[in-house]
Amino acid sequence: MNNRLRKIGLLVAACLLATTSPTMTSQNVRTYDITTFMEGENAAEAAARAISQIKQEAGTEDSVVLTFPKGVYHFYPEGAQKREYYISNHDQVQPKAVGIDLVGLKRFTLDGQGSDFIFHGRMLPVALVESRSCTLQGFSIDFDRPHISQVRIVEQTPEGTVFDIEPWVDYRVTADSLLEVSGEGWRMYPQWGIAFEGDTRHLVYQTSDVWCPMKGVQEIGPRRLIAPQWRNERLVEGTVVALRGWGRPAPGIFLADDVNTRLLDVTVHYAEGMGLLAQLCDNVTLEGFRVALRGNDDPRYFTAQADATHFSGCKGTIRSVGGLYEGMMDDAINVHGTYLKVVGRPDDFTLIGQYMHDQSWGFGWGEEGDSVEFVRSSTMEIVGSPNVIASIAPEGQDSIPGVKAWRITFRDTIPAEVNPERGYGIENLTWTPSVYFADNVIRNNRARGSLFSTPRPTLVERNLFDHTSGTAILLCGDCNGWYETGACRDVVIRHNRFVNALTNMFQFTNAVISIYPEIPNLEGQQQYFHSGIVIEENTFETFDAPILYAKSVADLIFRRNTILTNHDYPPFHPCQSRFWLERVGQALIE
Numbered sequence: 001m002n003n004r005l006r007k008i009g010l011l012v013a014a015c016l017l018a019t020t021s022p023t024m025t026s027q028n029v030r031t032y033d034i035t036t037f038m039e040g041e042n043a044a045e046a047a048a049r050a051i052s053q054i055k056q057e058a059g060t061e062d063s064v065v066l067t068f069p070k071g072v073y074h075f076y077p078e079g080a081q082k083r084e085y086y087i088s089n090h091d092q093v094q095p096k097a098v099g100i101d102l103v104g105l106k107r108f109t110l111d112g113q114g115s116d117f118i119f120h121g122r123m124l125p126v127a128l129v130e131s132r133s134c135t136l137q138g139f140s141i142d143f144d145r146p147h148i149s150q151v152r153i154v155e156q157t158p159e160g161t162v163f164d165i166e167p168w169v170d171y172r173v174t175a176d177s178l179l180e181v182s183g184e185g186w187r188m189y190p191q192w193g194i195a196f197e198g199d200t201r202h203l204v205y206q207t208s209d210v211w212c213p214m215k216g217v218q219e220i221g222p223r224r225l226i227a228p229q230w231r232n233e234r235l236v237e238g239t240v241v242a243l244r245g246w247g248r249p250a251p252g253i254f255l256a257d258d259v260n261t262r263l264l265d266v267t268v269h270y271a272e273g274m275g276l277l278a279q280l281c282d283n284v285t286l287e288g289f290r291v292a293l294r295g296n297d298d299p300r301y302f303t304a305q306a307d308a309t310h311f312s313g314c315k316g317t318i319r320s321v322g323g324l325y326e327g328m329m330d331d332a333i334n335v336h337g338t339y340l341k342v343v344g345r346p347d348d349f350t351l352i353g354q355y356m357h358d359q360s361w362g363f364g365w366g367e368e369g370d371s372v373e374f375v376r377s378s379t380m381e382i383v384g385s386p387n388v389i390a391s392i393a394p395e396g397q398d399s400i401p402g403v404k405a406w407r408i409t410f411r412d413t414i415p416a417e418v419n420p421e422r423g424y425g426i427e428n429l430t431w432t433p434s435v436y437f438a439d440n441v442i443r444n445n446r447a448r449g450s451l452f453s454t455p456r457p458t459l460v461e462r463n464l465f466d467h468t469s470g471t472a473i474l475l476c477g478d479c480n481g482w483y484e485t486g487a488c489r490d491v492v493i494r495h496n497r498f499v500n501a502l503t504n505m506f507q508f509t510n511a512v513i514s515i516y517p518e519i520p521n522l523e524g525q526q527q528y529f530h531s532g533i534v535i536e537e538n539t540f541e542t543f544d545a546p547i548l549y550a551k552s553v554a555d556l557i558f559r560r561n562t563i564l565t566n567h568d569y570p571p572f573h574p575c576q577s578r579f580w581l582e583r584v585g586q587a588l589i590e
Contacts, residue, residue, distance in 0.1 A: 022057065022064075030058055031065045034073075043073035043117070044080035047100045055104075063107040068139065070114040075099035077121045077185065084401055085127060085256070086362025088279045088312035088338070090248045092402075096124045105131040112139025112266075120144050121184035122272065124250035130257045137264040141252045145170065145183030147272045148302050149190060152198070153239040160228035161235065166299060167223070179214040179225070181243070190214070190243035194329065194446050196301045198238035201327070201444045203469040205569050207234050208504045209446075212243060242302040244329065248273035248359065252291075252304070255281050256363070259316075263289050268304065275304040275328065280364050280431065283316035290324040291332075301444075304328040308445075311335045313365070314433045323440040332442040335435055336453040336476075337485035339375065339425035340365065340406060348413050352395055353426045354405040356483045362402045366392050370430040372408075374415065375486075377423040377479040379525040380517055380552070384415035386429060425479035427486050429455065438462050447506045448474050455489040466499045470506040477517035477529055487517075490532045499541045500568055510549035510575060512540055517552055528554035528585055536560050544571040548589075551582040558589045 022030040032054060037046040050066055058064050077097035084094045099119055102108065108131065117139055119125050125141045128134055149169045154162040165171055171181045181188050193212045195204040213229040220226050235241065252271030255261055255278035267290040268275040275291035278284050291308035293300060308325040309332065311318050318335060325332035338360055340353030355361035366372065366389055374383045388411040395405040408426070418424045434456040440463045442449045449468035452458050453476050465472040475488045493513065501512045508516045517529045531554035539562045540547055547563060550556055563578070581587060 027063070028059070028061055029063045029065060030054070031067060034066060034068045041074055042076045042079050044075040044099045048081055051102065054108075063109070064105070065109045065111055068110075068112045068115045072116045072118060074144075075117060075119045075123060075125070077123055080123065083124075083127065085124065085129075085254060086401055087251065087254055087277055088360045088363065089306070089310055090250060090273050090277065090359055092359070092362050093249055096250055097122070098127050099123050099125045100127070102126070102128045102134070103130055105134055107133050109135040109137065110139075111137055115139045117141050118144050122147075122186055122249050124254055125252050125271070127254040127256075128258055128261065129254070131261070132258070133260045134258065135262045135264065136253070136266055137262075138266070140267040140269055141271065142269040143272075146270045146300070146302075147183065147186065147188060147245065148270075148305065149181040149243045150300060150302070151241050151243060153235045153237055153241065154224065155237055156231065156233060156235065157226070160226045161230040161232065162220070162224065162226045163241070165223045165225065168299075173217055173219055173225070177216045177218065179217045188245050190245060192246075193241040193243045194302070195235055196240045196242070196444070198240050201301055202467045203444065203446065203504055204234055204239060205503045206572060207232075208506060210235070210241060212241065240301045244305065248306055251275065251277040251310075253277070255279070255284065257281065259283060261285070262287070266290070267292055269294060270300075270302075271304045273304070274306050274310045275308040277310045277312070278314055279312040281311070281314045281316075284311065284314065284318050286320040286323060288322045289320065291328055292324045292326050302327045302329070307331045307334045309333045311433065312360070313337050313428065313431045315431045316433055317436065318433045319436045320440060321436070321438050325440065325442045326444050329446045331448045331451045332440065332445065333437055334451040335433065336451070337428055337432055338365065339427055339479045339483040339485055341483065342418060342424040342426060343405065343420050345414070345419045349390070350407065350409045351414060351418070351426065352405055352407055360483070361404050364400055365406055366408070366428045366431065368392065370428055372410075373427050373429055374418045375425045375427055375479050377425055378521040380477060380479060380519045380529045381525060381527045383418060383424070387412050387414065425483065432456050432486070434458065440464075441466065443467055445469065448472070448508065449501065450474070451476055452488060452491065453477050453484055453486055455487055457490040458488065458492070460491070460493045461495045463496045464499070465496065465501060467503065468501045469504045470502065470509040471512065471514040472498050472501040473513045474508050475515045475530060475533070476508065480518050480520060488530045488533065491534070493535045494537050496538045497541070498538065500543060500566075502542070502544055502546065502573060503569060510580065511546035512542065513548050515550040515553055515556075519552055522552065522583060525552060525583065528552050528583070531555055533557070538562070539564065541566060543567060543569045544573045545576045545578060546573055546580060547578045549575070549580045550584050550587070553587075554585045556584055556587045558587075
């Protein structure tokens with residue numbers, strides 16, 4: 001079906017309206033209706049017109065509400081705003097076509113009233129940037145043609161794997177016998193996948209990332225193919241495989257440089273990156289936020305290409321309550337900062353710090369007055385005392401967008417050993433948040449349940465971690481590969497239920513709860529990296545042995561937890577101890 005020929009009833013209402021004037025209330029609240037800006041099917045153009053008029057009309061003391069009367073709205077790249085947004089942990093391909101581009105707003109609410117927002121091609125669906133006290137509520141995000149495709153295994157034969165391609169996937173077999181899947185403005189040649197049990201939607205036991213070679217693929221029936229080089233006896237009849245690439249062009253929702261942001265009753269059904277990515281934000285609240293399927297009868301088994309929610313270099317409080325996170329290809333939540341690697345020392349007060357990860361650069365890192373500390377990469381130890389930024393500017397360019405390195409001058413003398421030859425990182429302590437993660441459901445996802453890397457108080461309580469496939473909770477820290485900060489110093493994990501984690505092996509999967517900083521020279525470490533961790537009154541339901549792994553922790557408490565052993569899967573983990581502690585100072589396990 002040609003999507004551009006589909007009509008939505010809302011367009012009829014739009015044609016009948018004679019004015020785009022907002023509704024005013026006595027409390028200085030301006031309310032705008034998106035249907036008054038619709039001039040065709042492309043809601044991206046209507047959103048741009050609406051935001052332009054709002055900025056012209058709204059006074060400095062006004063609150064603004066932009067409503068989308070309940071319905072289905074289609075957003076296309078053609079006519080959408082094109083923006084140069086550098087987004088942490090994503091591919092820095094510019095520009096990005098933005099469906100709803102919200103920049104420089106105050107006291108603004110986007111109220112979807114239960115609407116479905118459908119995006120086409122490759123787009124960044126929603127961006128909220130440099131805004132204050134704004135709310136996004138009451139809508140869902142999905143794509144007309146997801147970039148992850150899906151197949152269902154028919155049988156394993158001596159000639160190869162036979163599979164059916166789901167009806168919504170556009171595909172062809174190329175002249176050189178490769179499987180090509182495509183959509184508006186994109187095409188892919190998938191070779192990797194994630195396997196789900198057809199009835200339960202759990203990841204298939206001991207499959208992890210599945211190699212799906214498609215060379216020589218042949219069509220043997222309507223939407224039925226055989227791949228002669230694809231052989232995997234674990235993929236039995238009825239197994240569903242989400243075929244995926246590794247690109248992350250954009251998240252479903254992008255928050256940057258915002259203060260006091262709320263997301264209420266918002267769902268991301270699919271995104272070709274994170275479900276939500278927030279960077280350099282101060283106070284973010286998620287209530288009833290979901291990265292989720294459309295229900296138990298949804299034919300799709302996957303949601304986001306990476307983490308459901310991801311917070312990079314934020315401060316204030318991150319509050320995530322009452323959410324549902326399922327079918328994503330990484331964590332439900334990942335909270336961290338970014339280490340800059342020391343690559344230059346012009347003088348005793350100045351360092352050149354460089355972004356190192358190929359998906360995390362191009363955006364702001366710190367401000368004058370921020371507190372920082374210096375970390376020895378090999379041992380992950382703090383050197384000297386916290387210092388304060390006196391000035392900071394991009395190195396080698398005049399503006400921040402696209403920045404690769406920073407010239408930072410500090411108030412006090414830098415310790416002599418902090419230099420490029422010895423391997424050091426810089427951590428911004430000011431831009432670290434406290435976290436409250438409670439009453440969420442995390443299930444049937446790849447890799448990990450959650451990841452926390454912040455020195456401020458973190459409370460994780462009353463969550464259900466159901467078949468997270470890898471580690472359920474990870475406390476990390478790494479100034480060597482990912483360059484993601486940092487040390488956890490006040491963490492409470494309580495009243496959670498963990499059901500059959502560790503059915504697969506991914507990075508950092510040493511136990512259900514894995515405290516796993518990357519420390520190349522653990523033997524040479526004198527300090528501890530993490531501290532102040534309490535794990536209490538949780539229930540662990542497991543078929544295997546490892547419950548807790550901890551490395552480089554000053555003080556650790558594990559008490560009043562319940563461990564229930566089942567026989568849902570055969571034990572296979574290489575660690576067959578409940579507790580595995582490496583260089584832990586004081587530990588209480590009871």
